[in-house]
Structures are given as C-alpha cells and as structure tokens.
Amino acid sequence: MGYGGYSHEAHEAITKARAELPRQKVFTQKSCHPLMNPHGIKLREARDSPAHPNSVGVVFALDVTGSMGQIPEQLARKELPTFMQTLLECGIPDPQVLFMAVGDATCDRAPLQVGQFESAAREMDQWLTWSYLEGGGGALGTESYELGLYLAARHTAMDCWEKRQRRGYLFMTGDENPYPFVSKKQVHTLVGTELDDDIPLARVVDEVQRTFEPFFLIPDPTRAKRCERDWRNVLGDHVVVMEEPGDTCLVTAGLMALCEGAVADLDALAKRLRDKGVDPKRVGAVVRAITPFAASRNRDGAPAAKTQAGAVPQGDGDSGHRR
Numbered sequence: 130m131g132y133g134g135y136s137h138e139a140h141e142a143i144t145k146a147r148a149e150l151p152r153q154k155v156f157t158q159k160s161c162h163p164l165m166n167p168h169g170i171k172l173r174e175a176r177d178s179p180a181h182p183n184s185v186g187v188v189f190a191l192d193v194t195g196s197m198g199q200i201p202e203q204l205a206r207k208e209l210p211t212f213m214q215t216l217l218e219c220g221i222p223d224p225q226v227l228f229m230a231v232g233d234a235t236c237d238r239a240p241l242q243v244g245q246f247e248s249a250a251r252e253m254d255q256w257l258t259w260s261y262l263e264g265g266g267g268a269l270g271t272e273s274y275e276l277g278l279y280l281a282a283r284h285t286a287m288d289c290w291e292k293r294q295r296r297g298y299l300f301m302t303g304d305e306n307p308y309p310f311v312s313k314k315q316v317h318t319l320v321g322t323e324l325d326d327d328i329p330l331a332r333v334v335d336e337v338q339r340t341f342e343p344f345f346l347i348p349d350p351t352r353a354k355r356c357e358r359d360w361r362n363v364l365g366d367h368v369v370v371m372e373e374p375g376d377t378c379l380v381t382a383g384l385m386a387l388c389e390g391a392v393a394d395l396d397a398l399a400k401r402l403r404d405k406g407v408d409p410k411r412v413g414a415v416v417r418a419i420t421p422f423a424a425s426r427n428r429d430g431a432p433a434a435k436t437q438a439g440a441v442p443q444g445d446g447d448s449g450h451r452r
Contacts, residue, residue, distance in 0.1 A: 134180055137217070140210040140250035148206050152198070155205050158261035161239035165230070165259055167280060168321045173227055175246035175287040175297065181223035186246055186287035186297030187385070188341070190229040190277040192304065194237075194266030199374045200302050200348065201230075205258055210250070212378035218405060219382070219391035226253050229280065230260040231301070234273040234315045237265040241276050241319050246287075266305070270355065274307040275330050276315065278343070282336035284320070290340045298388075299343040300381045304352035306359045334363055342388055343367060344422075346381070348374040366425040372414040379407065379415045387419070387428050395423050396430040 147155050175186035191201050204212075216224050225246040232240035244256030266272055281299050289295045311328040337343050344367045345360045347353045353370040360368045371380055383398050385391075392398045395416050402412045423429040 135213060135217075135248055136250055137210055137214050140213065140254070143250060143254050144205065144207050144210055152202060152262070155202065156258055156260065156262045158259060161242050161261050162259040165242040165244055165256070165261075167241050167243045167284075167319055170243065170280070170284050170320060172284055172286045173243060173245055174285070175225040175227070175289065177223075177288045177292070181225065181248055183289075183293075184223045184225050184248075184287070185221060185289045185295070185385075185389075186285065186341075187224050187226045188229060188281050188285070188297065188299040189226065189381075190231055190274070190281070190299060190301040191260070192232075192272060192274070192302050193230045193242075193260060193262045193264070194232055194272055194305075195264045196266070196304055196352075197302060197348070198262045198264055200377050201257065201260060201262060203375055203377065205254070208375065208378040209254070209257065212382050213250075215379065215382035215402075215405070216385060219386040219389075219401060221385060221389055221391055223248065224385075227285075228253075228256045228260060229277050230262075231272065231274055231277045231303075232263055232265055233267040233271070234276060234312070234319065236267050237263050239263055240273050241280065243280060243284075270305050271308050272303060272305045273315070274301060274303055274305075274345075275311050275333055276319065277301060278307075278330075278333045278337050279311045279316065279328065280320070281341060281343075282333060282339075283322075285340070287340065296338075296340055296342050298381075298385055299337065299341040300346055300377075300384075301343065302346045302348065302377065304348060304356060306356050307363065330363065344369055344381070344384060346371060346377060348377075366422050369418055369422060371418045376411065376415055376418060379411070380418050383415055383419050384422065387423055387426070394428045394430040395420065 227246045228244045230242035234240040247253040313324040
C-alpha cells in the first residue's frame with residue numbers, strides 16, 4: 130500500500146469539516162471494522178512507487194482505552210495534517226502512515242486493530258476514523274501495548290528498510306505499562322498465528338527495533354508518574370513525556386526530523402516551527418518534550434562537553450536511525 134499523492138489542502142478540508150462534530154459522528158464504529166481486524170494478517174506493506182520513491186513507514190499505535198481517546202480525536206479533527214505538512218516542509222517527502230489501535234486483550238472486545246500504510250490524505254484519514262474507540266481498558270495499570278509491538282515487528286514490510294536499510298518509525302501513545310510478555314494464546318485468538326511460546330517483552334522490543342525507531346509517547350507529566358519509569362526500562366530515551374496530548378503531531382514530526390537529519394538540532398527545529406506560524410508557547414512545549422532524546426544524540430543545541438584532554442567527544446548524531 131502507500132500509493133496516491135498527498136494534498137495538505139485536501140487533508141485540512143477533511144478535518145475542518147468535522148471539527149465541531151461530536152465524537153460519535155467522527156468515529157462511527159460500534160465494533161472492530163472488518164478491514165482492521167488483524168486475524169489472518171500476513172503483512173502490512175509500505176512500498177516505493179513512482180510518486181513516492183523514498184517511502185518511509187510510520188506507524189501510529191494509538192491507545193484507545195477510556196483515558197486515551199483524546200489523541201485519536203485530535204488527530205482526526207485537526208492535527209494529522211500538521212504532522213504531514215511539518216514532515217514535508219522538513220524535507221521528508223514520502224511518509225506512509227499506518228494506524229493501529231490498542232486496548233487491553235484481557236477484557237476489551239477489540240484490543241488490536243490495524244489499518245494499511247497510506248500516502249494519500251483521504252485513505253489515511255479513512256483508517257484513522259475506522260478505528261473503534263472502545264474506551265475500555267483494564268484496572269491493573271497495564272494495557273496490551275506489547276501486542277502492537279509484536280504486530281509491527283512481525284507483520285510489516287517496508288522498502289525503506291529492505292531497500293535502503295533505513296528504519297521506519299513507530300509512535301505508540303499510552304498512559305499505562307505493558308504486560309511483561311506477548312501471550313501465545315492472545316496472538317492465536319487475535320491474529321491467528323501459532324507461537325511456540327509466550328514472547329518476553331524485551332525480545333519483542335529487540336525485534337521491533339531492527340526495522341523501526343520506536344517511541345512511547347505519554348500525554349502529560351501527571352500520567353507519566355504511573356508509567357514513565359517502567360517504559361524507560363523498556364525503551365530508554367525513546368520515551369517522550371509531552372506537556373499535553375495536543376502536542377502529539379508536532380512532537381512526532383520533530384522526532385522524525387531529528388532522526389532523519391532534516392534539522393540539525395532543536396534550535397533549527399524550533400525555528401522551523403515558528404516560521405510556519407506555530408504558537409511560540411507550543412513550540413516551547415514541543416522542544417521541552419523532545420529535549421531528553423535530542424540530548425542523548427547530541428542534537429539539543431547545547432555546547433558539547435570537552436574531555437580532559439580538551440577534545441570534543443563525538444556524538445552518534447542520528448546513527449541510531451541509520452545502520
């Protein structure tokens with residue numbers, strides 16, 4: 130998938146038309162859409178085409194439990210065109226976006242939903258709004274994020290990796306902890322695949338990191354208190370604590386721009402955002418959220434520390450993305 134051209138104007142028209150509609154008029158599914166049911170899935174593919182010769186696969190794995198429905202709504206009503214426009218203006222011309230919805234497989238009816246990689250606005254929007262915002266979730270402080278990681282690791286194929294050895298991106302939103310392993314029984318029930326055994330979470334993360342640059346986005350500092358530490362044990366500096374859910378698209382676009390080398394550092398990113406008319410307060414919030422990750426790559430704009438001999442240590446830049 131991933132064919133068709135992208136039009137920012139067409140995408141904005143779609144989102145503006147529904148900006149004031151109630152949620153149930155935007156997300157109309159009362160159960161998992163048949164085309165987003167992962168049972169029997171083989172691969173979701175992000176492939177090059179004449180219109181998109183340098184495709185980059187981007188997965189948005191959205192927590193759709195009761196406390197997290199705000200982010201899918203914001204994407205559908207306003208923010209997704211901002212993400213795409215920011216990437217295009219930063220010189221990343223061929224993103225292909227796949228939407229996944231994640232809940233809790235111990236209690237939800239549709240804990241795992243998956244669309245297709247798309248380049249065109251209407252198709253991209255279609256998969257997003259076909260997502261069933263079940264609004265469930267468990268009461269144990271965990272959700273089935275590990276199933277989303279499993280699906281990305283074993284059921285996607287991307288030309289950016291296969292042809293160019295450049296990883297795609299996975300942005301998972303959430304405010305709870307993952308389960309410690311991928312359940313063999315749940316995979317059989319939901320995906321139809323037979324596993325030999327349960328898969329430890331650390332192994333799934335290792336697998337997904339082979340082809341993706343995975344980030345876990347926590348909506349705000351309050352919710353970070355209950356899950357940030359455990360997620361940092363899993364993903365390290367790829368855990369990003371935002372100041373509010375509305376920053377999701379600018380934060381994800383900023384992370385991609387840094388990893389792709391489309392902007393040199395956070396100062397350059399901030400200037401890009403201000404130049405495109407983003408409110409300075411929002412620019413500040415985005416920069417603060419990304420700073421820990423950027424600093425780990427020596428891309429935060431701060432002067433590099435000198436060694437005792439006076440030499441400047443060489444950071445890995447964006448080598449975490451290129452292999």
